[in-house]
Amino acid sequence: MTSGNFPGDLPSGNSPPGITDVHVHIQPWRQLKPRVMDVMRRGKEDHWAFLLALMDDPRALLEVMDQAGVWRVGLVNYPSPDLMGFTDETNEFAARYAQAAPERLLPYGGVHPRFAGDIRGHVDALIALGIRCVKIHPPHQLFPANAHTQGMQTLGALYRRCEERGLPVMIHTGTSVFPGARCKYGHPMELDDVAVDFPDLTIIMAHGGRPLWMDEAFFILRRHPNVHLDVSGIPPLRLLEYFPRLAEIADRVLWGTDWPSPGVHDLKRNLQQFLSLDLPGQTKDRITRGNALRVFPPAAR
Numbered sequence: 414m415t416s417g418n419f420p421g422d423l424p425s426g427n428s429p430p431g432i433t434d435v436h437v438h439i440q441p442w443r444q445l446k447p448r449v450m451d452v453m454r455r456g457k458e459d460h461w462a463f464l465l466a467l468m469d470d471p472r473a474l475l476e477v478m479d480q481a482g483v484w485r486v487g488l489v490n491y492p493s494p495d496l497m498g499f500t501d502e503t504n505e506f507a508a509r510y511a512q513a514a515p516e517r518l519l520p521y522g523g524v525h526p527r528f529a530g531d532i533r534g535h536v537d538a539l540i541a542l543g544i545r546c547v548k549i550h551p552p553h554q555l556f557p558a559n560a561h562t563q564g565m566q567t568l569g570a571l572y573r574r575c576e577e578r579g580l581p582v583m584i585h586t587g588t589s590v591f592p593g594a595r596c597k598y599g600h601p602m603e604l605d606d607v608a609v610d611f612p613d614l615t616i617i618m619a620h621g622g623r624p625l626w627m628d629e630a631f632f633i634l635r636r637h638p639n640v641h642l643d644v645s646g647i648p649p650l651r652l653l654e655y656f657p658r659l660a661e662i663a664d665r666v667l668w669g670t671d672w673p674s675p676g677v678h679d680l681k682r683n684l685q686q687f688l689s690l691d692l693p694g695q696t697k698d699r700i701t702r703g704n705a706l707r708v709f710p711p712a713a714r
C-alpha cells in the first residue's frame with residue numbers, strides 16, 4: 414500500500430499509528446438464523462464463500478486490511494440470540510479472532526440486558542477476555558437505549574459498570590434491514606438519557622441515526638462531549654449531505670465502514686471515498702486516526 418493513492422498528506426494506513434476502521438462485522442455468521450442469513454447473503458452470492466472463510470481466518474482479514482491501507486479494525490460483536498442468532502459465544506469468538514494480531518484487531522463484545530443477570534460480573538469477564546468495547550444494538554436486542562430510565566435495571570448496571578471500568582460503549586442508531594429488527598429502537602434521541610446519566614461513559618453513536626434521524630443525532634453529538642459519532646454505514650460520498658456541520662464535531666468523529674454489511678462492498682473504496690471529501694487534511698487525519706487512538710489507545714489491552 415502506498416500513500417500515493419490518498420489525496421492529501423495522510424500516511425499510509427496499515428502501519429502504526431495508522432488508520433482505524435472502528436466498525437467491521439467479523440462475527441460468527443454460522444450462528445445466523447436462516448432468514449437473517451438470507452438477507453446477509455443477498456448481493457454477496459459471488460463472494461459469500463470468501464466472506465464465510467474470512468470469519469474463520471484472521472489472516473484473510475489482515476490481507477484485506479493491508480490492501481486497503483487500514484491499520485486496525487474494531488470487530489463488532491454482540492449477543493442477539495432470539496433475533497440474529499448470536500449467542501454469548503460471540504464474545505469468545507471476537508477475543509480469539511483478535512489474538513492473531515492484538516495490535517490490529519480490536520474485539521468488541523456484549524452483555525444482553527434482557528437475558529443476563531450478574532451484569533457487573535459479565536462486564537468484568539469481558540474485560541478479562543480482552544474485549545475493548547461493548548456493543549449495544551437496540552433494534553436487534555429489542556429495548557430502547559434509555560430503557561434504564563423505564564425500570565430496566567440490568568441496562569443501567571451495564572452502563573454503570575462500563576463507565577466505572579472505562580470501557581467504551583457503542584450503540585447502534587438508525588434503521589436495520591434484518592428480519593425481526595425493531596427500527597423504532599434506533600432513535601438517537603434515546604442516547605440523551607444515557608449521556609446525561611453516565612457523563613463519564615465513552616459513548617460511540619454508530620451510524621448517526623442514518624437514514625432518518627441525522628438532525629437529532631447531530632443535536633446529541635453537540636450537546637454531549639462524551640458522545641462520539643461512528644460514520645460507518647453512511648455512504649462516504651454522502652457524509653457531508655447527512656452531516657453538513659461535521660467539522661464542528663470533528664474531534665469526536667470516528668471513521669468506520671460497516672463492511673461487509675448489506676450495501677457496504679469494499680473497505681478500500683470506502684476509505685478512498687472518505688479521503689476524497691472536501692474537508693481539511695487535518696480533519697480527515699483526526700477522523701481516520703487521531704480520535705480512534707484516543708478512544709482505543711494501542712497500549713491498553
Ligand SMILES: [Zn+2]
Pocket residue numbers: 436438489671674
Ligand atoms: Zn454495523
